[in-house]
Amino acid sequence: MRIRFWGTRGSLAKPGPSTIRYGGNTSCVEVRAADGTLIVLDCGTGAHDLGRSLVASGERPIRGHLLLTHTHWDHIQGFPFFAPLFIPGNEWDVYAAQGLGQRLEDTLAGQMEYEYFPVTLGQLDATIRYHELSEGVFDLGAVHVTARYLNHPGLALGYRLEVGGVTMVYVTDHEPHSRHQPELTGSAQMAPVHREDQRHVEFLAGADLVIHDAQYTLEEYPSKLTWGHSPAELAVDFALAAGVKRLALFHHDPFRDDAALDRLVESCRRRAVGRGLDVFAAAEGQTIDLAERDAVAPRVAMQPKAAIAKGVEAVSATILLADDDPDIVRLLTMTLRPEGYRLLSATDGNAALEIARAERPDLLLLDWNMPGRDGLEVCRILRAESDPDLHNVPVVLLTAQVGAEDTAAGFAAGVTDYVTKPFKPTHIRSRVHAWLRRKRAGAEGR
Numbered sequence: 001m002r003i004r005f006w007g008t009r010g011s012l013a014k015p016g017p018s019t020i021r022y023g024g025n026t027s028c029v030e031v032r033a034a035d036g037t038l039i040v041l042d043c044g045t046g047a048h049d050l051g052r053s054l055v056a057s058g059e060r061p062i063r064g065h066l067l068l069t070h071t072h073w074d075h076i077q078g079f080p081f082f083a084p085l086f087i088p089g090n091e092w093d094v095y096a097a098q099g100l101g102q103r104l105e106d107t108l109a110g111q112m113e114y115e116y117f118p119v120t121l122g123q124l125d126a127t128i129r130y131h132e133l134s135e136g137v138f139d140l141g142a143v144h145v146t147a148r149y150l151n152h153p154g155l156a157l158g159y160r161l162e163v164g165g166v167t168m169v170y171v172t173d174h175e176p177h178s179r180h181q182p183e184l185t186g187s188a189q190m191a192p193v194h195r196e197d198q199r200h201v202e203f204l205a206g207a208d209l210v211i212h213d214a215q216y217t218l219e220e221y222p223s224k225l226t227w228g229h230s231p232a233e234l235a236v237d238f239a240l241a242a243g244v245k246r247l248a249l250f251h252h253d254p255f256r257d258d259a260a261l262d263r264l265v266e267s268c269r270r271r272a273v274g275r276g277l278d279v280f281a282a283a284e285g286q287t288i289d290l291a292e293r294d295a296v297a298p299r300v301a302m303q304p305k306a307a308i309a310k311g312v313e314a315v316s317a318t319i320l321l322a323d324d325d326p327d328i329v330r331l332l333t334m335t336l337r338p339e340g341y342r343l344l345s346a347t348d349g350n351a352a353l354e355i356a357r358a359e360r361p362d363l364l365l366l367d368w369n370m371p372g373r374d375g376l377e378v379c380r381i382l383r384a385e386s387d388p389d390l391h392n393v394p395v396v397l398l399t400a401q402v403g404a405e406d407t408a409a410g411f412a413a414g415v416t417d418y419v420t421k422p423f424k425p426t427h428i429r430s431r432v433h434a435w436l437r438r439k440r441a442g443a444e445g446r
């Protein structure tokens with residue numbers, strides 16, 4: 001597997017003398033497997049040079065798979081400038097997380113409306129197929145892909161690519177789920193307290209290379225909570241806990257010049273010293289070869305299956321909002337109503353339980369501190385119900401209780417996810433999407 005960085009910057013392209021070594025273009029990574037399968041991870045401004053390079057290589061037709069983490073600007077702005085899309089005969093499959101109400105194709109067409117761009121999506125000459133993903137697995141050529149929801153204020157997917165016995169994981173635009181991560185002491189590391197952080201470690205487990213969001217430093221992080229990005233030091237901790245071999249710090253902040261990135265790499269290396277993890281900052285133009293160990297016979301291109309969602313669907317989910325603070329209920333209602341959900345609300349624990357039993361919602365957003373029964377009690381009672389709809393319903397606890405022990409108590413009571421106040425509405429929206437998709441996938445799998 002050959003990996004090449006064409007864009008390493010996050011949020012905004014930042015070309016200029018201060019970013020010349022690590023690069024100014026936004027997220028774009030080329031992956032080529034030994035069987036020839038071409039996968040492009042994200043289509044930020046770095047895609048411009050990648051496209052020129054592919055066209056110049058003389059390969060015809062150019063067939064590739066474009067895996068988008070999400071459709072924030074810094075991940076799609078290179079799309080209308082990606083030369084292979086303009087050549088008849090080329091074939092591209094484009095993948096991203098299925099949102100609600102709007103098709104991927106329409107989202108990408110949005111940035112190409114004539115007020116913004118002179119060429120429309122429909123005028124691209126290559127054959128382009130669009131695929132909407134949920135969490136799951138599928139194969140692209142010889143490459144086995146696992147897609148997993150990230151923690152970001154826009155529904156985003158990370159991708160784990162495995163081929164010929166080597167593994168690389170691409171995780172950008174992701175923030176740890178808990179503010180509390182286990183300290184690195186001794187040789188052993190405790191498991192993260194938040195179940196979603198534990199799943200993150202599992203997602204990275206044993207990878208030869210992880211390309212990880214590292215937009216902030218630990219020092220900057222307190223003022224960037226809920227922005228959906230990781231401090232580099234915690235990316236190191238997660239990679240260590242997951243037994244990763246090499247870690248590429250990625251999605252560099254536009255404020256981080258080359259000298260500052262050198263300092264960040266140094267402090268991350270000190271953090272990992274003696275633990276068998278190679279840490280570096282991804283640099284534009286850098287190539288990494290991971291030798292595929294198993295001989296791989298080129299496979300017939302398979303149409304992806306499990307993770308491919310079935311087009312846009314009408315939203316019919318019912319969500320119960322339970323919080324004794326009317327401002328929070330109002331905020332959640334304003335955030336979720338435009339998505340077309342059926343929303344129910346309660347201001348105390350007993351009412352929440354009654355409504356849950358009567359209405360069997362698809363998801364509960366539950367406050368911890370409420371009059372009557374508190375959120376944890378409500379959750380414990382639901383988990384003890386024999387009705388599977390109540391027993392298994394995803395419960396997202398929204399709480400001002402910020403301690404690590406509080407988070408542990410929440411999971412012990414059976415909550416599915418633990419979100420600390422204050423939160424961003426966009427963040428809640430993407431968590432709700434993720435849990436409803438997971439619930440649906442679980443129901444289809446039963």
Ligand SMILES: [Zn+2]
Binds near residue numbers: 010011072074075173
């Ligand atoms: Zn980004």
Ligand SMILES: [Zn+2]
Binds near residue numbers: 072152154173
């Ligand atoms: Zn983003």
